[in-house]
Amino acid sequence: MKRKILIGLVIYTVVFLAAGMYVIHTIRTATLNLDRLITLHQVEILREHYLLEIKRVQSDLTLIDTPYERSFDTVVTHIMSMGKIIDACFRCHHSPRGTERLIALKRQTEKYKDALSRVLTIRANAARLAEEEDAAFRIGEELIAQVQTVIAFTTSRLAENTQKAMKDIGRTKYYLYGLLALGPLVSAVLGFVFITGLTRPVNVLLESIRKLEGGDLDHRVAGLKDEFGELAASFNVMAGSLKEQMHKMQRAEELAVVGELAAGLAHEVKNPMAGIKVAMSVLSEEPYFPPEDKAVLQKVIDEITRLEGLMKSFLNFARPQRPQLELFNVNQMLNTTLTFYLKHHAIIAGGGDKAGEGDKAGGGDKIRIRKDFQDIPLTLADPTQLQQVFLNLFLNALHAMPAGGELGIRTSLGDGGMIRIEISDTGSGIREDLIDNVFQPFFTTKPKGTGLGLAISRQLIEQHEGTIRVANRPGGGAVFTILLPVKGEGGTAA
Amino acid sequence: MFRRTIALVACALCLLLLPGCSQKEPPAPAKKPPGMKLQIGLLPEQNIFKQIERYEPLMAYLGKKTGVGCELKILSRYGNIVDNFRSSGLDGAFFGSFTYALAHAKVGVEVLARPVALDNTSTYHGLIFVRKDSRIRTARDMKGKRFAFVDKATTAGYLLPLEYFHDHGISNYREYLKEAYFAGTHEDVIYDVFNRKADIGAAKNTVFQRLAKTDPRIGKELVVLEKSPEVPENALALRGDIDESVRGRLKETLLKMDMDPDGKKVLERFGALKFIETTNQDYGVVLKYAADIHLDLASYDYKND
Numbered sequence: 001m002k003r004k005i006l007i008g009l010v011i012y013t014v015v016f017l018a019a020g021m022y023v024i025h026t027i028r029t030a031t032l033n034l035d036r037l038i039t040l041h042q043v044e045i046l047r048e049h050y051l052l053e054i055k056r057v058q059s060d061l062t063l064i065d066t067p068y069e070r071s072f073d074t075v076v077t078h079i080m081s082m083g084k085i086i087d088a089c090f091r092c093h094h095s096p097r098g099t100e101r102l103i104a105l106k107r108q109t110e111k112y113k114d115a116l117s118r119v120l121t122i123r124a125n126a127a128r129l130a131e132e133e134d135a136a137f138r139i140g141e142e143l144i145a146q147v148q149t150v151i152a153f154t155t156s157r158l159a160e161n162t163q164k165a166m167k168d169i170g171r172t173k174y175y176l177y178g179l180l181a182l183g184p185l186v187s188a189v190l191g192f193v194f195i196t197g198l199t200r201p202v203n204v205l206l207e208s209i210r211k212l213e214g215g216d217l218d219h220r221v222a223g224l225k226d227e228f229g230e231l232a233a234s235f236n237v238m239a240g241s242l243k244e245q246m247h248k249m250q251r252a253e254e255l256a257v258v259g260e261l262a263a264g265l266a267h268e269v270k271n272p273m274a275g276i277k278v279a280m281s282v283l284s285e286e287p288y289f290p291p292e293d294k295a296v297l298q299k300v301i302d303e304i305t306r307l308e309g310l311m312k313s314f315l316n317f318a319r320p321q322r323p324q325l326e327l328f329n330v331n332q333m334l335n336t337t338l339t340f341y342l343k344h345h346a347i348i349a350g351g352g353d354k355a356g357e358g359d360k361a362g363g364g365d366k367i368r369i370r371k372d373f374q375d376i377p378l379t380l381a382d383p384t385q386l387q388q389v390f391l392n393l394f395l396n397a398l399h400a401m402p403a404g405g406e407l408g409i410r411t412s413l414g415d416g417g418m419i420r421i422e423i424s425d426t427g428s429g430i431r432e433d434l435i436d437n438v439f440q441p442f443f444t445t446k447p448k449g450t451g452l453g454l455a456i457s458r459q460l461i462e463q464h465e466g467t468i469r470v471a472n473r474p475g476g477g478a479v480f481t482i483l484l485p486v487k488g489e490g491g492t493a494a
Numbered sequence: 495m496f497r498r499t500i501a502l503v504a505c506a507l508c509l510l511l512l513p514g515c516s517q518k519e520p521p522a523p524a525k526k527p528p529g530m531k532l533q534i535g536l537l538p539e540q541n542i543f544k545q546i547e548r549y550e551p552l553m554a555y556l557g558k559k560t561g562v563g564c565e566l567k568i569l570s571r572y573g574n575i576v577d578n579f580r581s582s583g584l585d586g587a588f589f590g591s592f593t594y595a596l597a598h599a600k601v602g603v604e605v606l607a608r609p610v611a612l613d614n615t616s617t618y619h620g621l622i623f624v625r626k627d628s629r630i631r632t633a634r635d636m637k638g639k640r641f642a643f644v645d646k647a648t649t650a651g652y653l654l655p656l657e658y659f660h661d662h663g664i665s666n667y668r669e670y671l672k673e674a675y676f677a678g679t680h681e682d683v684i685y686d687v688f689n690r691k692a693d694i695g696a697a698k699n700t701v702f703q704r705l706a707k708t709d710p711r712i713g714k715e716l717v718v719l720e721k722s723p724e725v726p727e728n729a730l731a732l733r734g735d736i737d738e739s740v741r742g743r744l745k746e747t748l749l750k751m752d753m754d755p756d757g758k759k760v761l762e763r764f765g766a767l768k769f770i771e772t773t774n775q776d777y778g779v780v781l782k783y784a785a786d787i788h789l790d791l792a793s794y795d796y797k798n799d
Binding site: 072073076079080114115117118120121122123124125129131 | 540541543546567568570571619645673675676677678679682691
């Protein structure tokens with residue numbers, strides 16, 4: 001569309017420039033024609049004037065030695081005035097033929113002036129004087145005839161030129177009228193084309209938006225080109241995305257309903273399950289039961305215990321408890337959790353060598369602990385929930401390093417005054433295609449995992465208005481980064 | 495020769511004394527008020543219109559450089575120049591040698607400067623000439639022929655032939671010749687002889703040479719029979735009562751114009767190398783001429799018959 005608009009603008013500019021130039025050209029031509037006509041008329045007047053001047057000099061000549069004789073100075077002035085007119089003729093542009101005629105006139109004028117000078121200065125007998133005067137008069141008459149010929153010729157030419165110029169001006173006038181009529185018409189047509197080109201796609205898009213608004217998420221825009229085509233493509237992507245989001249939301253709502261039902265069911269199942277477990281425990285202690293039956297009973301009890309743990313986790317996730325806020329030091333909490341983790345490592349890890357601070361082992365290999373605690377302020381948080389989060393992350397790290405490795409714990413005061421806690425391992429890391437799903441409920445890579453540990457951790461951190469994210473380390477392993485706001489007494493940000 | 499020199503010196507002395515001479519005619523009209531243009535007379539040395547064209551740039555230059563406006567007034571006759579000082583208020587003129595002598599004697603004009611021609615001469619001489627094919631070679635051959643003078647107030651165009659006739663014992667040329675007339679300009683005299691309108695002519699060499707340059711037939715078909723001694727070329731002279739500062743400015747500008755680029759261009763167009771200072775002593779030869787033919791300048795009737 002931008003290209004079309006540009007082309008349109010260029011066409012408009014070119015059309016208007018061309019029209020403007022034509023108007024200027026025609027006005028200039030007409031003006032030049034008129035100028036030329038005026039000049040020709042001026043020349044005509046000049047020639048008539050020249051003729052009159054010659055006749056006046058001739059009259060001066062014939063009056064010599066009569067009572068009406070003009071003074072010498074007057075005659076000289078008349079002759080010079082005549083000479084100046086023919087000189088002035090040379091200042092205008094003439095055709096070669098015209099210049100030739102002018103040169104002939106000038107030559108004859110000079111001859112006339114010579115004869116006149118002679119008449120004015122000679123003192124001789126009457127016969128000689130008469131002869132000189134006659135000679136001058138004859139030259140003057142020849143000059144008059146010559147000028148009259150030129151005037152007759154130029155008058156006819158002038159009439160032709162005037163007619164031609166008037167015809168040209170008339171034609172130019174009609175062209176200009178045509179241009180005046182055509183200009184707005186062309187503008188209207190071009191304007192219509194461009195306005196239609198702009199409004200049609202806009203209308204199509206508006207119509208599509210209305211359909212989308214009306215719930216028709218399957219509607220797609222088609223048939224648009226250029227920038228509007230791109231806009232239509234974006235619109236279609238947006239409509240697709242909207243449809244997908246709608247489905248997700250519907251699914252989430254369904255899941256939430258199912259979750260609520262499951263939580264209620266779990267709650268209802270928990271008490272009978274506890275009764276069954278107690279009953280099984282009592283039965284397993286009966287002396288008359290043979291050992292093989294007792295082993296079966298014990299297995300049932302173990303499974304009930306596992307189901308209880310699962311349901312507890314599920315209920316924690318589905319109905320998280322409100323945080324019981326206390327002012328405490330996160331570094332201290334991490335140390336406490338680490339101590340607990342180290343103490344119960346063997347049980348949690350499922351046996352093997354004991355792990356100790358600085359040189360601990362898990363899964364038969366050593367686990368090294370690297371702590372880097374910086375000074376951070378006290379914050380208001382639920383210590384039990386945070387301990388649950390930290391412990392979960394420690395356990396995940398342990399499971400990620402079955403052959404041993406390094407557990408890194410680092411705290412600092414991050415940007416924006418947030419407490420930054422990084423817990424890293426040197427395990428194999430998380431597959432890139434799965435890394436976005438690790439916080440999803442029931443997502444797990446462990447054979448016996450519930451898939452709720454990290455989901456609950458994120459839920460608890462978010463309850464504290466913090467964030468948690470995970471990334472793979474460049475050298476191997478993963479790092480979980482928690483950002484917690486520093487809060488003072490009363491729950492306000494410190 | 496000795497007698498001639500004595501006469502020449504005596505004439506020069508006379509000329510120097512002339513301004514105070516009691517024979518001088520009534521003075522010219524009163525001095526012009528300051529700011530008025532000076533009216534400068536111009537003799538019809540050649541076709542009067544060509545003469546105006548030749549002098550106009552010079553006048554414009556003088557006006558521009560001195561701040562004294564100069565207006566040309568062409569005269570129909572040489573002798574008119576004296577009348578114009580009396581009646582038309584001429585303030586100065588470019589005088590021929592004889593007209594200066596006349597005007598100096600009659601109205602007390604004082605010479606300032608004269609031009610030096612392109613051939614580095616500041617004088618001219620008179621010529622008496624005929625057509626080569628006319629068979630006129632001596633004064634005797636002139637009997638019964640037509641003679642074209644320039645004007646009674648010219649050295650070359652009248653004094654020279656008068657002395658020529660005087661030297662050849664012809665006391666009344668009108669009786670001796672078939673016809674004698676005054677063509678008015680040197681140029682017309684030359685063309686009259688060339689075109690056989692007259693048999694003999696008298697004119698100045700500078701005009702003769704100028705015409706011969708543009709029309710080589712003049713030099714080829716005319717032959718010179720007599721030459722006069724050199725006399726000063728036409729010079730600018732002003733009335734005696736013109737303000738000294740104006741006179742000084744005009745003279746200085748004329749004398750220095752060859753050193754000014756604009757002045758040089760004007761001189762080139764005028765046909766001169768420069769202007770040189772001219773005094774009354776330069777006109778001694780004219781006075782001698784007049785004395786030889788017993789012509790009294792103060793009472794001389796310069797009007798053509």
